[in-house]
Amino acid sequence: MAQDKTEPLPKLLIVEDDEGLQAQLKWAYEDFDVTIVGDRESALAALRAEEPAVVTLDLGLPPDPDGTTEGFAVLDAIMALKPETKVIVASGHGARESALRAIEHGAYDFYQKPVDIEALGLIVRRALSLYKIEEENRRLAEQVGDDKTVLGGLITNAPEMMKVARTIERVARTNASVMLLGASGTGKELLAKGVHDASDRNSGEFVAINCAAIPENLLESELFGHEKGAFTGAVKTTEGKIEMAHGGTLFLDEVGDIPLPLQVKLLRFLQERTIERIGGRKAIAVDTRIVCATHQDLESMIANGDFREDLFYRLAEIVIKIPTLAERPGDATLLAKAFLNRFAAEMNPQVKGFSSDALAAIDGWNWPGNVRELENRVKRAVIMADGKLISVEDLDLDSGDEEDSEVLNLKSAREKSDRKIIRHALARTEGNISSTAKLLGISRPTLYDLLKQYELQA
Ligand SMILES: Nc1ncnc2c1ncn2[C@@H]1O[C@H](COP(=O)(O)OP(=O)(O)OP(=O)(O)O)[C@@H](O)[C@H]1O
Ligand SMILES: [Mg+2]
Secondary structure, three states: OOOOOOOOOOEEEEEOOOHHHHHHHHOOOOOOEEEEEOOHHHHHHHHHHHOOOEEEEEOOOOOOOOOOOHHHHHHHHHHHHOOOOEEEEEEOOOOHHHHHHHHHOOOOEEEEOOOOHHHHHHHHHHHHHHHHHHHHHHHHHHHHOOOOEEOOOEEOOOHHHHHHHHHHHHHHOOOOOEEEEOOOOOOHHHHHHHHHHHOOOOOOOEEEEEOOOOOHHHHHHHHHEEOOOOOOOOOOOEEOHHHHOOOOEEEEEOHHHOOHHHHHHHHHHHHHOEEOOEOOOOOEEOOOEEEEEEOOOHHHHHHOOOOOHHHHHHHOOEEEEOOOHHHOOOHHHHHHHHHHHHHHHHHOOOOOEEOHHHHHHHHHOOOOOHHHHHHHHHHHHHHHOOOOEEOHHHHOOOOOOHHHHHHOOHHHHHHHHHHHHHHHHHHHOOOOHHHHHHHHOOOHHHHHHHHHHOOOOO
């Protein structure tokens, strides 16, 4: 397809410290507007100034004097600034681990060095076309404004959560074990189901077991099953949950609550991929994908000897942290509307929406119980409401505090954040105007204007 003359070339940023390679790569992308940089600082400057669609990033950049791993620092910075950027990381031989870790951190794909220019070109162009599709989708979503459902059932419009959903979509097709960490009610089970649905095991069963809800003495039999007569009350042979998940996905919820002796048994299953039912003698092979979740701090449990470290590493090939609802600005009201529509249809069809102070209260509330709390409160309010609109009283929430309405003035919020960012940039460059402008991705005259407007000193 011929490039439309009026349309600018797509931007590609290459982060590569090897000068020989730089020269080679420079000529490989004539259909891109290419920027090449060799270190972290220039990478970040270029990122701000160019806002590239695609970045190829050498994870093996030499480390900073302060010892941080350069490549990952750049990756994290890109994901923080523009999470929609498609980052393709290069890793050395056999660096599967760092490649996986990069994907966890939000990278789109990876390739192995030495570089095969043609193969890399394919990956880059595929990344670009995906970027364009997603960009188009974002534009449409903004226009339509009501379809915020991703991963079958997950409702969100927050980049923090989109990133989680994207990571899940990416890792779903691998067989890696996934650990979901999040406070209660953040959607761990929903996302676990999302992993299953997005995987090629989705024609198999999704089997969930809540390890905290089952008494210790029954948990072993629940997981591993038993033969008839294995113990008093074992009147017939019963399959355990692990076996039931053969060909599908096993979701171990509240995995931190598994007692130590069972942890040993579970570890053995993960190593050997076979189980024996209680009272049974034969090893049964089980092919299943493990997803687990917990709200507990497993690292401190490991330090206290309450959770086995070797089991942790088997379960945590990919770790995904789920942000709390308070960490996803805008999602509370979005979810509230979706829940209202659902519950109203089921229970009280005269309810059509929220009053404006009810919406403000939802937005201002901290939601310690996250989505689960929100769902419950909206459900209750729908039942209680006797008019068309749900009021603050129906929700049983205090309205948002003063500070919130102040910050909700867009102009003052922008000023506030502009000031903050400019001051940070000035501090980092020790007041150097050119470097500050570069860091901020704006021209020097623009920076001067802003300094004057906000009465800031360089
Ligand atoms: N982003 C979301 N979009 C739509 N529904 C959601 C979302 N997140 C959570 N829910 C719903 O909120 C409820 C709680 O979610 P879920 O059970 O997955 O959370 P959890 O982290 O497992 O909670 P808990 O720690 O209480 O077990 C469920 O009914 C779920 O369907
Ligand atoms: Mg749960």
